[in-house]
Amino acid sequence: MTALPTQADIAIIGGGMVGVTLALMLARExxxxxxxxxEGQRFPALDLSQPLPYTAGFDARNTALSRRTVQAFTDLGLWQQLQPHxxxxHQIHISDRGHFGLSRLRADEEHVESFGQVMENAWLGVVLLAALKACPSVTLCDGVAVTALATSAESATLTLQRGDDEPTTLRVPLVVAADGTQSRSREWLGLGARWHDYGQTALVTTIATSLPHEHIAFERFTADGPIALLPLPDARDQPAQTRRSLVWALKTEAAQRVLALSDAAFLAEFQQAFGRRAGRFTRVGQRHAYPLQLMVAHQQTVPRAVILGNAAHSLHPVAGQGFNLCLRDVLVLVESLREATLAGADLGNAQHLQAYEAKRTADQQQIIRFSDSLVRGFSNANPLLQLARNIGLLGFDLLPGAKPLVARYAMGLSHV
Ligand SMILES: Cc1cc2nc3c(=O)[nH]c(=O)nc-3n(C[C@H](O)[C@H](O)[C@H](O)COP(=O)(O)OP(=O)(O)OC[C@H]3O[C@@H](n4cnc5c(N)ncnc54)[C@H](O)[C@@H]3O)c2cc1C
Incomplete structure (x- = not known):
């Protein structure tokens, strides 16, 4: 087994979607x-004759990638490999169960070919990890946990633990922690966070419908929580355009009950909650549960360290913004590091890192507020608020400027 590195220019903690994307962009730029x-977990062998492998970071979920994110993967030279998956x-339908409001966003009205693309996280993992393994400037240490992190004026020091081996020390001028919502790095760096528990759990699965999806994404609000039903690429064993990705947010107790239902009972209950707009629900895959909370770190940089991805902000998935927002952070961080390198500056320089954080504040706050107000606004059973919601959805269709604004959020163009 090769020895773990003891020195480098940048250490990234966490090989999820954000850590891996950052490593790829650094290798290119x-x-x-x-x-x-x-990465604490072992990366899977990339054997495409086997069922898709899941890891902690690339799991059973599907992600709606905004146009901005797709552009970033295109710039990395990876979209050709990602596109088949x-x-x-082409359309987003927003509705409120039991009420009359319905709004439709159409890509052609926004003069774009699509709002974005949906893909399975596991496929994203297969393509990104294969590309990363070919980057000579990146050393991948999977199956290795960071068990301590400290910063000083000169460096960041990480303690690396591989199995029962003796711990190793890695010293770098800059550490980027992308170790997820429950980030231990955030604590080691003394960065507090604001938490809000939505009391909801997202059930995530793949579901088949009798009607073709026609590239429509449904966003449906119910008293228990929002439902997102997104089109998925075809699978060999299913009629064309009938696979969809489902994220069904429910109050946590209800989610536990629904999780335990038989497939037939689940399909019947979901049909009741969603209605007939997508036809009949005919088949459901394995179900997975994700507790939903809002977490926003009070601060994202200290001298020699940055927290990124879900470690910095973790949102309700209602509007499919989490990863897209993280990716825009990655783009700006890489640009800041490029400028620092060109200027011959120290990579972990506090002023450079603070400037990066300041550049990201407006976009982050806007998206966090947008996602949070969608969940809170639509979770309220107050009849006056319901009326306002319906008028809101209808008015949203008629209000000049409102639809293009939400369309821009969906496309990931809010700020960058
Ligand atoms: C149900 C659901 C649906 C979503 N849908 C969308 C969507 O459609 N569009 C969108 O933009 N976003 C979506 N998101 C958000 C998106 O999934 C997240 O923003 C994204 O996964 C964040 O990735 P990450 O790399 O920051 O964190 P993670 O995926 O949590 O990765 C962290 C990694 O760090 C590793 N790690 C942790 N601690 C250590 C340690 N001490 N040492 C070494 N490694 C460590 C973990 O093993 C893990 O691999 C959704 C989220 C949910 C819950």
Whole structure:
């Protein structure tokens, strides 16, 4: 077994969607920098004859990638490999169960070919990890946990633990922690956070319908929580355009009950909640549960360290914004590091890192507020609020400027 590195230019903690994307962008934009990516879990063997492998970061979920995110993967030269596993969103239907309001966003009205693309996280993992393994400037340390992190004026020091081996010390000028919502790095760096528990759990699965999806994404609000039904690429064993990705947010107790239902009972209950707009629900895959909360770190940088991805902000998935927002953080961070490198500056320089954080504040706050107000606004059973919601959805259709604004959020164009 190869020895773990003890020095590098940048260490990334966490090989989820954000850590891996950052490593790929650094390898492309700043190949002269030695980057070490440390992931606690083992990465799977990329054997495409086997069922898709899941890891902690690339799991059973599907992600709606905004146009901005798709552009970033295109710039990385990876969209050609990702595209066969993605399907475009041409329309977004927003509705409120039991009420008259309905709004439709159409890509052609916004003069774009699609709002974005949906793909399975596991496929994203297969393509991104294969690309990363081919990057000479990145050392991948999977199956290695970071068990401690400290910063000083000179460096960030990480303790690396591989199985029962003796711990190793890695020293770098800059550490980027993308170790998820429950980030231990955030604590080691002394960065507090604001939490809000929505009291909801998202049930995530793949579901088949009798009607073709026609590239429509449904966003349906119910008293228990929102439902997102997104088009998925075809599978060999299913009629064309009948696979959809489902995220069904329910009060946590209800979610536990629904999780335990038989497939037939689940399909019947979901049909009741969603209605007939997508036809009959005919088949459901394995169900997975994700507790939903809002977490926003009070601060995202200290000298020699940045927290990124879900470690910095973790949102309700209602509007499919989480990863897309993280990716825009990654783009700006890489640009800041490129400028620092060109200027011959220290990578972990506090002023540079603070400038990065300041550049990201407006976009982050806007998206966090947008997602949070959608959940809270639509979770309220107050009849006056319900009326306002319906008028809101109808008015939203008629109000000049409102639809293009939400369309811009969906496309990931809110700020960058
Ligand atoms: C149900 C649901 C649906 C969603 N849908 C969308 C969507 O459609 N569009 C969208 O933009 N976003 C969506 N999101 C949000 C998106 O999934 C997240 O923003 C994204 O996964 C964040 O990735 P991450 O890499 O920051 O964190 P994670 O995926 O949590 O990865 C963290 C990684 O760090 C590793 N790690 C942790 N601690 C250590 C340690 N000490 N040492 C080494 N490694 C460590 C973990 O093993 C893990 O691999 C959704 C979220 C949910 C819950």
């Amino acid at each position: 700043l190949p002269q920098l030695q980057v070490v990516l440390i 993605a399907t475009p969103i």
